[in-house]
Amino acid sequence: MSRPDAKELAALAARIKSWSAALGFQQTGIADTDLQLAGERLQKAVAEGRLADMSYMWKHGSKRFRPDELVPGTLRVISVRMDYLPPDDEAEALQRDPAAAFISRYALGRDYHKLMRKRLQQLALRIREDIGEFGYRVFVDSAPVLEKPLAVKAGLGWMGKHTNIINRHAGSWFFLGELYTDLPLPVDQPVAEHCGSCTACIDICPTRAIVAPYQLDARLCISYLTIELSGPIPERLRPLMGNHIYGCDDCMMVCPWNRFAIPTPETDFLPRQGLDQANLLELFCWDESSFLRRTEGSPIRRIGHEHWQRNIAVALGNGHPQPEVISALHSSRPRASALVKEHIDWALRQLDRRKGAKGQRG
Template structure:
């Protein structure tokens, strides 16, 4: 088997399947393992216990999938064309900001299906081979592997950046036992820029390349199950599912390309929907409207929790107090507590007027 030729064909098949780039990495991640362990020891993963549950499987691919000697890393653009600009939505307190990756269909199944098709192409050429596909579905250091595969460098905000495509893309992997020639790792090009660190609303990027998840709005609105700490509620603004500020400000995203995947197009105008309307969704309506979406994973209760905070920050807008009062007697104490806080913000406005 000519593995150089096979690697070139894998790249071609990947492009035909809708991936914007395919790269190949080895499995040596010792430096990244040290970084991960230090991060975990500092408690910066918050309630994300799964980050440490699997021991070294995350940083040692051969432990996760025995026989792995190479990782085929793939990236796929996700920013839909023609959507409301992120800063415009964030600047309008009546609207809810949803992280751009979650506007359309959940990417996990789509990318996993494409990776399986890529594996089928390879098997048709090589015969049966050892592999396993991952898309956020197991303990994988996907950004480190993508960096080593030449897909981009890990920026100071810890997202992967490609100098020709910015950072608005998903990653997926095929762990394999094929001795494919690895690509050259990408070099870093953040230089002296600190825009992502400076712009973070909650100062979650505590140092270059170090994010304290406990302060991150994406963690607070998606991963955190309980009450959002008081100290961060005002800074959250109208971000109701995730946060993209560090990507919106990144100068490399001037090179980002809109996705050609129709499944990533916004559903229910979530690229800039009115908070009051979203807050009125019943649980059945929430489940129906988020079917097939990454948003569904937080459930209706946390959806209302997040929007209550955003409504508490929507000062001077008509209809907000009435919307909040409609949920004052919600069965969930989590929702009621955040509604009370939001109403207190508006009561303070009235008192100071």
């Protein structure tokens, strides 16, 4: 089958966006594959050590910023976003309650990877039905892809100072996915940035991980510390983590553009297992089988039970010295791994110090 001409490609791009909307994506844009500037920024971040030990960000070399090396023949990238903010979200109230567990909003429901990959695959099949065979490959955070710069090029939003993508009509509570294709579709134009002089995200970061506008040091980021870091959490950062046990949304919660965020219509993204209102002590008492059962289908499962307990031990250590908390930490210590035991001991020292200070005031 002959390839479409320019007019037909423009009409096809419009149909693709319509089909994408019908599949539940809130926005779709088309980008070219020139990521040279983004690649230079990535290499600079690697050289400065700001990506910590996340070797997957650089081990594939230039494939991450040269899409046609990852998928030969790629000419365009269809970039999509899918909103995930839960309705009636009470994240700010959770942050003020030291006994509550704060979990990043994106992880409260079902893992988004499979859902979005399936939808993007359906989009590709719909295109094939329309024009015949074409080259493509679907990605959802599953390969060396610079999804944020691609989303910017596709006009889905601009890169905020916290390094997340912001859309002026939808804020930043959304997932991204990509469909690499060999179709020479017309590209969309990037949108203007609208962060202005605002530094709310930089100022709110508990660990000062946003070291400069548009620059994040993963070694300080609570999301990295609670999800990606495999060893002990640096002691100097533990008191700054508050009750965060999986990820951190502070920089997005304070962003003024998120007042325009719309709750997700996807039922799979709605909170499960009561994780949006969970108590730290309750979650700490999950044994491994309970953890695996209750996190089935959740992105949280990937960190494993040991890191789950490590994170919660830190959060408990940052809370009030309640007798039941101290008792639970002591009770779990004998069967804990060396990693978890270290964090339990730290938490007990913190609580004992806080308890002593309270007794002196009394």
